[in-house]
Amino acid sequence: MNSRLKYILAFICIFVLGVAPTFASSTESSEDVNVKELILDHVADAYEGHINILGLNATIPLPIIVKGENSGWQIFMSSNFHHGTAEHNGFYIASSGDYRGKIVEKNQAGEEVRPWDFSITKNTLGLLLSSVLLIVIILSMASWYKKHSKEDDPKVPKGFFGFMELFIMNVNDDIIKPCVGKNYKKFAPYLLTAFFFIFINNIMGLIPIFPFGANVTGNIAVTLVLALFTMVIVNVFGTKEYWKEIFWPEVPTWLKVPIPIMPAIEVVGILTKPFALMIRLFANILAGHSIVLGLVCLIFVTVQLGTAINTSMTIVSVVLTIFIDLVEILVAYIQAYVFTMLSAVFIGLAQVEPHHSHAEKH
Template sequence: MKQKLHIAGLLAILFLTASTVSASNPGSDSQELNAKELISEHLADSYEWHIVSNGNTHIAVPLPVILYSKTSGWHLFSSSHFHHGSASYNKFEIASEGKYKGKIVETDTNGNISRPLDISLTKNATSLLFASLLLILIIMGVARLMKQDPMKPRKGFPGMIEMLVLSISDGVVKPSIGKDYERYTPYLLTVFFFIFTNNLLGIIPIFPGGANVTGNIAVTFVLAIITFLIVNLTGTKEYYKEIFWPDVPTWLKIPIPLMPIVEIVGTLTKPFALMIRLFANMMAGHSIVLGLTMLIFITVSLGPTLNSTMTVLSVIFTVFIDVVELLIAYIQAYVFTLLSAVFIGLARIEPHTHKEKMSKPGQAA
């Protein structure tokens, strides 16, 4: 019975996803569907949180727009004034093409287009705040429950959270960093649950899910930079010695600092790898799900028989990829945390000790 409910739930989610894709392209029956453009629009950030469309009727949550113009100063208004990008407001509009496509631009009296300072609360930013608040409520609630009886074994959701905390703390952070691992445990646990929560919300196609937070390179860039700063600001003297004066032949360090340059480049490639790995995997997962869903609408013009066959295949493969995405949501959070812990551990190395004195004959070793 439970398996049937799970399958029904997945099919319902898929139906809602398909309905959203179909509704967002009202002319799909009369013109060719541009799959590439449609996927890009769904992955991109926006100034409103779209929920559903029915023909020309759109239901969306408007978000606050905060702009600063060099000519007219600060502006604060609702994104509903743009009417889905088809209108302008106070000389501001959402560009439909060009290098500022999808962004708010300002047109002056001479017709020149410029980009104002934009600190608006977009869909991804709102989802990020929502996920952070949800995570705080969950962790604080579980922590309060644990304080009531710390020795009592937990089941259900609190037990799952406890299992995840212990698996990251004892299975990842402690063996990767070493003796002072407790100093970095709060940050690494926060990173893991933050990424995991946003990954799960991104899989859900309906409000308040569906935002591409961890598939946004700006978010992964900030996370990677934080890890980079922690690694290099808390590194030991031995860590910096191995960077600027590594234990290699002198001719590799003087007169041309070949090995120090290689080591410095290595410190920069580590956060770059963190950023790209998380960004690319999550964006690719969303793209695959959207592409499989759109097979239903792409094959409409090929006849009912072929379209029905492709619809069944689309449902099967999309449900399968959604299940895989659940696993990837955990794996990517785990890998980011693991690599961050390894990089921190490499920066906490102690001076190397060598036994230079050999035991003399007849003397105990």
């Protein structure tokens, strides 16, 4: 059997064995399945991880690091909350309200307030794992080239290193270089890092078995930080001509003074560009996870409709879930590609050079 087909089938088995039992354990205690709450709980962050596969049902506690108004710094494991049903040292997980699913405490007025929360949540752990994996890949590639570049007859990278070289050069030559322009080498490290960071997190988010499965790039806080990095680089390294086009664009004077209509529009554009980056990545990844989870829910929603309907809908659910999950693998690459390409375009537009007339050139 083709090795690629083996990997695809293995991924499908992992998904089916990982997701379905988890949903089953979430729904077995209730006759009515609240699909909305179920999906939101699974795409949201959490203070513990779950492993539910082949009869193994385990909860993995994560470190809680908080600083409260009353008790100061506290470090303990999330197992002390007993799945969110118990209080520990004045802290507990809110079951409703604005802070639902977050650690809170009561202040002197008896109101729920959020402490300083530095806990290692599921998303934080996924973020750390993906960062470590990215660093290991980069350092491994650098070590390989450093070792073989000193040889009289340099070797051509093969296997994993050959694939990564092809991948990196594809991003560099087909996205960064044409979009940024002649100064592309200056911005290539950031853009390559952003691409592989997003891609690795997207792929890890599709693996439903803890410690993977975290919805990192479907978290708006993460996409916000990525977009802010791009915005800072665009505006800090923008040329004088770039800023001139913002505050004094080449339009009729009445559009600039006495009311700065065009400069105001250009300034708004400084904010809308990163906002588009943030929302596009967040919405697409979150939507993909929600669709997959919604399809899995069909199995449990139709239980009360009879064996025949439930069996047929189970087959439909599994087939569609596998199809969408395979599409999500492609989407994982596309979203990393789009974010990197748009960031490169924005950076390239900020590298505009002064325009010289034909007479000045001669």
